[in-house]
Amino acid sequence: MNYNLSDNIKNMKPSAIREIFKSLGTPGAISFAAGNPSPESFPVEDITRIANKILAENASASLQYGTTEGFMPLRELVTKRIADKFDCAKDGDMTIITSGGQQGIELFCKVMCNRGDVVVCENPSFIGALNAFRSIGAVPVGVPLEDDGINLEILEEVLKTNDKVKFLYLIPTFQNPAGITTSLEKRKAVYALAQKYDVMILEDNPYGELRFAGENVPTYKSMDTDGRVMYCGSFSKILSAGMRVGFVCGNETVVQKMVVAKQVEDVHTNQFFQMIVAGFMQECDMDAHIAKINALYKHKATLMIAALEKYMPKEVKFTRPEGGLFLWCTLPEGVSLDDFMKESIAQKVFVVTGKAFNCDESAPSDSFRLNYSMPSDEEIDKGIKILGEIIAGLIEKAK
Amino acid sequence: MNYNLSDNIKNMKPSAIREIFKSLGTPGAISFAAGNPSPESFPVEDITRIANKILAENASASLQYGTTEGFMPLRELVTKRIADKFDCAKDGDMTIITSGGQQGIELFCKVMCNRGDVVVCENPSFIGALNAFRSIGAVPVGVPLEDDGINLEILEEVLKTNDKVKFLYLIPTFQNPAGITTSLEKRKAVYALAQKYDVMILEDNPYGELRFAGENVPTYKSMDTDGRVMYCGSFSKILSAGMRVGFVCGNETVVQKMVVAKQVEDVHTNQFFQMIVAGFMQECDMDAHIAKINALYKHKATLMIAALEKYMPKEVKFTRPEGGLFLWCTLPEGVSLDDFMKESIAQKVFVVTGKAFNCDESAPSDSFRLNYSMPSDEEIDKGIKILGEIIAGLIEKAK
Structure with missing residues (x-):
């Protein structure tokens, strides 16, 4: 046919x-x-030990349906960690566990964009995000990425002339693909532009914990005074990529709609591995x-x-x-x-x-x-x- | 904001x-x-044994990124099982592993439907599917479910008068919510109507293995002579719901597009549990x-x-x-x-x-x-x- x-x-x-x-x-x-x-x-040894503990003590819960928002202890541990490390998690925010950072990006776009809406991105940018936007009918519009972050003049020009922009998709730290970290000065300027043109920011930070040189730069989320920034992270690069556990933290109204969208995508993220990650964060020294x-x-x-x-x-x-x-x-x-x-x-x-x-x-x-x-x-x-x-x-x- | x-x-x-x-x-x-x-x-004991075996022998592969289509041995085992049990898997078909049956339903709709397109459903029908269709902007249109399946006259009337119909969503066996199994006679008639009006069928069969009385009724997929039926199944009701492992088998052209859509949703399904399911199917007596x-x-x-x-x-x-x-x-x-x-x-x-x-x-x-x-x-x-x-x-x- x-x-x-x-x-x-x-x-x-x-x-x-x-x-x-x-x-x-x-x-x-x-x-x-x-x-x-x-x-x-x-951390194979730790995962093996925690897996056996879960299967011995809590098998039914780990193999049964869970809530779409995610395993509550994990949500709390994630929220605490990103608050401590990156000054994320503001009043009125909520954390959802997603099936990898990828799902967080896709769900946020699905909740925000109609076909034809625009997502402004650093150019080059993460192909998985660009394709997620395209799969929803949103149009990624690129602004050149310079050595210290996105080009501010071109960014403002796009925001000024394009009324279809729903949000900025930014990977400010150790950007994929370019490996560039946006300077604090530029982050402040980008946030100010997002305020001026009243668009949201999806801050994707899957590599933020992987700093081996230089000093931490404050996240966009840490500057967020008006519920404008959704912060997306992942355990793929620090515990296991194959388990598909990530998270998004942001304004509760938006995250609740992401919960509804996630419910129809996969009901919830693998429950057993949510418990593994929670166990690791409780029992092991993540730092x-x-x-x-x-x-x-x-x-x-x-x-x-x-x-x-x-x-x-x-x-x-x-x-x-x-x-x-x-x-x-x-x-x-x-x-x-x-x-x-x-x-x-x-x-x-x-x-x-x-x-x-x-x-x-x-x-x-x-x-x-x-x-x-x-x-x-x-x-x-x-x-x-x-x-x-x-x-x-x-x-x-x-x- | x-x-x-x-x-x-x-x-x-x-x-x-x-x-x-x-x-x-x-x-x-x-x-x-x-x-x-x-x-x-x-099967907690079997899962514990298989999990430890994977972590001892194959930890890296189980915790690393996998392919979007799914873990190849599992895809082959699933294809063989649904071919043997339900005469599914036809020439030109392909099996994708999904994050639960839910994701299979959602991906197929995403690949087929524009906003405003219609999915004809048994009424009542599975709320998770109805909401998945709605989340993509598709419109579920209900046809009354009778004791032996969907009402054929009303189904034909809908198909005749509505040119936006993209597919029929049907749960022919132990339907959720009604517990009804569609008779063979009605299945044949429904398939003939799908041919006559050239629409696809999404056959959702998460409960098909759970027969405790009566005789098996042939699946829609078993009647599929022209690549019209997508067959969606799940391990949620026979191994573990919380692990989120399901599958879809159908025409390769369509499934390949589902792979693209899945790539941007969650990259792939939890790799470790794909290996657990494959291990269970290889080592244990599923029947x-x-x-x-x-x-x-x-x-x-x-x-x-x-x-x-x-x-x-x-x-x-x-x-x-x-x-x-x-x-x-x-x-x-x-x-x-x-x-x-x-x-x-x-x-x-x-x-x-x-x-x-x-x-x-x-x-x-x-x-x-x-x-x-x-x-x-x-x-x-x-x-x-x-x-x-x-x-x-x-x-x-x-x-």
Whole structure:
């Protein structure tokens, strides 16, 4: 039969990143393409102990339906942690547990946007969020991301001229894909613009705990005096990505509607793993655990930056993240990203094309994303060397 | 600030059932309101053993990101089981693992429907599905459910006069809420009508394995000669509801779009529990496990029917399900459902009002849903006695 699919979905394609994920098994391949946390970051012993305790003492509750809002002890622990660490959770706010940070982003957009509404994003931005917006019929409009955050002049121009804007989607800390952290000054200016043009902010902070250098910068949520900021976080990068446990904290009116939307999506998040996370937060030292992850990622990022300095032609630019999982490389003028991608795939070193992160899917790009959390030390050195040689060859050819 | 919510979500309310779920803790309360499986149905020992095996042998994979389509061994095991048991899985079909059956329903609607499109449903029907359709802007249109399935004349009338119909949503076996199983004759006629008017069928079969009396009736999917039927199932009622693992099997073109839609909702379903289910299907005797559940539910249903026969005024009608979790009671003429609901809540015996299952939210009802999987034997006897007395009193008053 002829399948007459919905307008929102019919032209959507699978995320380039998730598709790459499938081909990572190629023998001899080196992947800098993943967004995965290092498996070394999973506290397997603690999870095993807590899992057995739950199954011995509380099996029925852990395997039975739960409430859509989430497991109450976990909601309370999350709210306390983000209040203590990031000055989130304001009067009138409420925390919902979501099936990963991804679901929080999607639910908020579903609750806010009609088809044709606009979400203003940093450009480049997280492809999972961009596709979530598209799947609801919302239109991501990109504002260039600079070294210290979004371009304020262009942001104001978009807000001034576009009356369909429902919210700003921002990843202010260790941005995916660019690894950039927005400065405090810019955060204050962005918040002021959101007030001036009366739009909401969805602050996505899945990497906020993963700081291995520099000083914490206050969150947008910490500046939120009028219930404008929804704060979205995740345990994917600090406990387990596969368990799919994240959260959103924000104004109760909005979160209650997200509860209704979540009810019809998956009823609630896996109950057993909500109890595992709560157990971990109660019994284990989360800060010490995260400090170990950050020591690992600092080591990996330092290695990758050293390799980039050693092997990349000097015309190649790259960011130097203070945390998170990613850095962003920009090719010199005259070198084609398509040529580079073709050659890197041929040589089995996988990166993600910058095009995947463009708000405007037809726009060109001169950049690519590198992940340092997954590859081994040897792979980082070897893979960056290969990429450096490819780019050197392309520069030579362009002369 | 003023929250300008989306048209699809702003008027939606939480599901009456999920809300009742929160007040089940009231001391002395008897609940026939839940849709929960009995905790006795959870194979806790097997799950504990398999969980420890996964954590010992395969922890990294179980806690890491997985593919959106689902854990491949589980997809294969599910496909084989539904092919063997229900003659599902046709050439050109594909199976996706979803976060509960609920997500399968929601994703299919999202992939098919624009705002204003129509989904034809049995009336009454499963509130979780009706709300999923509403959340996407689709309009559930109800066709009366009779003792042997949907009313064929009215179904054809709707299909003939409404060009916005995208699919039929049907729960042919042990229907929720009514406990009715559609006859083979009606299934054939419904399938023929779907062909004649070229609409798809979403066959929701979360209770299909829970047959404790009578003979299996062939699924819609088994009759599917032209890729018209999407078959949706779940492990919620046979292994664990809280883990949120379900599946959809249907035409690959459609399922691939559901994969794209799922990617932006939750990336994938909890990986660890996908591995638990696969482990259970490989290592344990699923049929023997389900036979135990069915023996329990047969006992509970028999008790409830006996109590209804003993305590209900003869004017009260009720269904006699051959499986599943629910039966459906209809009040005699002249007795107000609102009065009955008020009094039953006052006496702390919880049922779900028939209104919750109406496609037209403003329509009246004269019925309510009873669940027999959760209450104890004593609660069934005591609670039905109380409900019988309430109705007898209301009949007396109406004279």
